Amino acid sequence: MAHIHHYDAVIVGAGGAGLMAxxxxxxxxxxxxxSKLYPTRSHTGxxxxxxxxxxxxxEDDSWEWHAFDTVKxxxxxxxxxxxDVMCKEAxxxxxxxxxxxxxxxxxxxxxxxxxxxxxxTRNHGEAPVKRACYAADRTGxxxxxxxxxxxxxxxxxxxxxxxxxxxxxxxxxxSGIIAYEIATGELHVFHAKSVLFAxxxxxxMFKITSNAHTLTGDGPGVVYRKGLPLEDMxxxxxxxxxxxxxxxxxxxxxxxxGAILRNADGERFMERYAPTIKDLAPRDMVSRAEFFExxxxxxxxxxxxxxxxxxxxxxxxxxxxxxxxxxxFARTYLGVDPLKEGVPxxxxxxxxxxxxxxxxxxxxLRDHTGAIVPxxxxxxxxxxxxxxxxxxxxxxxxxxxxVFGRRGGVAMAEYASTNPLPDxxxxxxxxxxxxxxxxxxxxxxxxxxxxxxxxxxxxxxKASVLRTEESLLDVLETIGKLRERYGRxxxxxxxxxxxxxxxxxxxxxxxxxxxxxxVVSARARTESRxxxxxxxxxxxxxxxxxxxxxxxxxxxxxTVLNYKDVTLGRYEPVERKY
Amino acid sequence: xxVQLSVLKYNPETDKEPHxxxxxxxxxxxxxxxxxxxxxxxxxxxxxALRRSCAHGICGSDAMVINGVNMLACKVLVKDLKQxxxxxxxxxxxxxxxxxxxxxxxxxxxxxxxxxxxTDDRQHDPERERIQSPEERERFDDTxxxxxxxxxxxxxxxxxxxKEYVGPAxxxxxxxxxxxxxxxxxxxxxxxxxxxxxxxKCRTAFNCTAACPRGIKVTQAIQEVKRAALFDxx
Ligand SMILES: Cc1cc2nc3c(=O)[nH]c(=O)nc-3n(C[C@H](O)[C@H](O)[C@H](O)COP(=O)(O)OP(=O)(O)OC[C@H]3O[C@@H](n4cnc5c(N)ncnc54)[C@H](O)[C@@H]3O)c2cc1C
Numbered sequence: 185m186a187h188i189h190h191y192d193a194v195i196v197g198a199g200g201a202g203l204m205a206x207x208x209x210x211x212x213x214x215x216x217x218x219s220k221l222y223p224t225r226s227h228t229g230x231x232x233x234x235x236x237x238x239x240x241x242x243e244d245d246s247w248e249w250h251a252f253d254t255v256k257x258x259x260x261x262x263x264x265x266x267x268d269v270m271c272k273e274a275x276x277x278x279x280x281x282x283x284x285x286x287x288x289x290x291x292x293x294x295x296x297x298x299x300x301x302x303x304x305t306r307n308h309g310e311a312p313v314k315r316a317c318y319a320a321d322r323t324g325x326x327x328x329x330x331x332x333x334x335x336x337x338x339x340x341x342x343x344x345x346x347x348x349x350x351x352x353x354x355x356x357x358x359s360g361i362i363a364y365e366i367a368t369g370e371l372h373v374f375h376a377k378s379v380l381f382a383x384x385x386x387x388x389m390f391k392i393t394s395n396a397h398t399l400t401g402d403g404p405g406v407v408y409r410k411g412l413p414l415e416d417m418x419x420x421x422x423x424x425x426x427x428x429x430x431x432x433x434x435x436x437x438x439x440x441x442g443a444i445l446r447n448a449d450g451e452r453f454m455e456r457y458a459p460t461i462k463d464l465a466p467r468d469m470v471s472r473a474e475f476f477e478x479x480x481x482x483x484x485x486x487x488x489x490x491x492x493x494x495x496x497x498x499x500x501x502x503x504x505x506x507x508x509x510x511x512x513f514a515r516t517y518l519g520v521d522p523l524k525e526g527v528p529x530x531x532x533x534x535x536x537x538x539x540x541x542x543x544x545x546x547x548x549l550r551d552h553t554g555a556i557v558p559x560x561x562x563x564x565x566x567x568x569x570x571x572x573x574x575x576x577x578x579x580x581x582x583x584x585x586x587v588f589g590r591r592g593g594v595a596m597a598e599y600a601s602t603n604p605l606p607d608x609x610x611x612x613x614x615x616x617x618x619x620x621x622x623x624x625x626x627x628x629x630x631x632x633x634x635x636x637x638x639x640x641x642x643x644x645x646k647a648s649v650l651r652t653e654e655s656l657l658d659v660l661e662t663i664g665k666l667r668e669r670y671g672r673x674x675x676x677x678x679x680x681x682x683x684x685x686x687x688x689x690x691x692x693x694x695x696x697x698x699x700x701x702x703v704v705s706a707r708a709r710t711e712s713r714x715x716x717x718x719x720x721x722x723x724x725x726x727x728x729x730x731x732x733x734x735x736x737x738x739x740x741x742x743t744v745l746n747y748k749d750v751t752l753g754r755y756e757p758v759e760r761k762y
Numbered sequence: 763x764x765v766q767l768s769v770l771k772y773n774p775e776t777d778k779e780p781h782x783x784x785x786x787x788x789x790x791x792x793x794x795x796x797x798x799x800x801x802x803x804x805x806x807x808x809x810x811a812l813r814r815s816c817a818h819g820i821c822g823s824d825a826m827v828i829n830g831v832n833m834l835a836c837k838v839l840v841k842d843l844k845q846x847x848x849x850x851x852x853x854x855x856x857x858x859x860x861x862x863x864x865x866x867x868x869x870x871x872x873x874x875x876x877x878x879x880x881t882d883d884r885q886h887d888p889e890r891e892r893i894q895s896p897e898e899r900e901r902f903d904d905t906x907x908x909x910x911x912x913x914x915x916x917x918x919x920x921x922x923x924x925k926e927y928v929g930p931a932x933x934x935x936x937x938x939x940x941x942x943x944x945x946x947x948x949x950x951x952x953x954x955x956x957x958x959x960x961x962x963k964c965r966t967a968f969n970c971t972a973a974c975p976r977g978i979k980v981t982q983a984i985q986e987v988k989r990a991a992l993f994d995x996x
Binding site (some may be wrong): 224227278279282284289291334337397430679 | 804821877903945
């Protein structure tokens, strides 16, 4: 049995990307948002630092400079046509959010204030520039709240705590989704002309991460299981400043305001790695530098296994007023007062550059030739346009979700208003029903928690900031074994009402898929670029690797890799120095 | 160290009444209560139902009554809690299972105050932002911090007794707009809040302020809204 709903457009996910799409689509066609969390619980709310746009409110700036920084930051893997679209539309996007009521911090003249952020520079790398628009260190929170407010104002329909499990595809055209209502255990078929996935990231495959428990790659997981490709999965960003042991993020805004990274000797080691912009170098470089410092015995603490983020020279007033949340994190979770002492930090798994391949209208690509899946869209962190290439710059993701959420919402609505509702079979949900039944039938000694822990430990050790053929092969074997064990595991709780064990169980399955896609793509790429660093292939090799990976899974279970050339433009690849 | 917990459990499919169950887990004093609840779920009682997501006090999923006080389970450390730690669902909303309550009445209260910017867009130049001074921005800064976790509303004795009352969180969100210099909807909202279900139900018990995990001065915000409603001092 399943409930059937008919819509023009259905959006999966209610973070910044999903809500932005819903606003645009909802104005044009009948739209529903289906989300496993209440919208305001989405992880967009955790974003702290800011959203970039060349408003030039505080310093000279231009969208071309922003585009250059984005391309260079991406280690030249971003598609330059897509980057142009994003950086050009950034200014309007910020203004649009302001008009919706977003409470940005203001300059003395009352304009939107801007601050520095890693990798953003004036005039092609001359010096750091103030480009990040922000609302204290709660920028993501304010974006999420503001978009949710607007969705309510315009009466967008929400299905909250509905867990999406499958995409309905007939004749290679997308025609809806299947969701599990967590409160009741019932299945719902959302029959629709267009579907947009905005399910966020999948950092929970790593032990140390800034990501929420619920960021498990469900959207890309569903796509991968349909035999469709995922793009650039080897590129995962590690943010240099996660709280020691916990991974909770301390925003780059701290360094933007003048905080400094120090090793055990108190040395400002970034001066050695990036002489020009030092602590504000792109994240992949800083995270690597931290790993090297620790590896070479210069880590701080009794086990020499962390770095110190030193805020003691930043004006205490600035710390309290512009960085209140992160100050509180350090105090609450580590008992450390950043005004008085260095905060122990380590690189933390932060952002998935890879994901569901799309073009600039958020249309999902069927393969590496650029053909699309009619009616199917993706935006936000679960998608790969690609504007971030091998390494995303700080503040470019909040921008990405707003720009491509909006473009996706417009495009899916246009598609829905010019195409008929495809037919779907009456028993379209039966496959899902049987799958769920199989998970809750019989007994098993396998512990999904143990499987998850091993996955996280191994991915952190062998497939994070530093990688080699050996480490990747090793973790790939582990993933294979974990997959088998997972296949045997069963859900013990047999309740219909809020069976969160079942939800977590399915999420773990997606994480295993994401880990596999990441590791296989990473093994194949025998070069180092952006967030993907191979100790056994330390150089970037443009002759061979200036291309996006497309991984998919054949019906037989084998992974298949294809490649698509990067779209270049104004900027020729050069060595990335800061 | 061993940590003892006593958790209120209720599964509508099998239980007539909510009842406490005791658990002992191994945890570090610096771990969060949420970590302990996960240990229960992942090692002892897989069915334990709770909401959580970000695990660092931003998403607002895991408000609970912890040793009698409303808190986020991810924002309180084991070392700061007396044992056995009593964990119950937040009060005043129907319990659906274990620590999960029905949030719909809470969000209905929130929506009742029109929590969105009300403004005549045509008066503004779409090519640029509206000007707002840092002082004007500061006026409502505190109430922008709300994460809709319901810790305040479900700590309010008036809310427990009177289901019509929109509750502190809704008023906080009204405040966020009423005192925003860009908003023109103050009068509309104050009319709603002056009604039977509105702001004058508040008897300044201060529970809400104590409960807010974001440190919002909730009672003060309510008082400011009351004053605005009385004197129309916008
Ligand atoms: C701590 C932190 C700080 C950050 N700071 C910044 C910053 O300062 N600037 C910046 O630009 N970027 C920042 N980022 C990155 C940025 O916040 C995220 O990339 C972005 O918010 C992702 O938005 P999203 O809409 O794609 O996904 P999310 O906001 O993660 O939303 C995902 C949505 O999908 C839903 N969902 C997932 N799976 C399912 C399913 N199976 N069924 C139904 N619904 C589902 C969830 O319910 C949720 O609503 C930060 C990230 C983190 C973790």
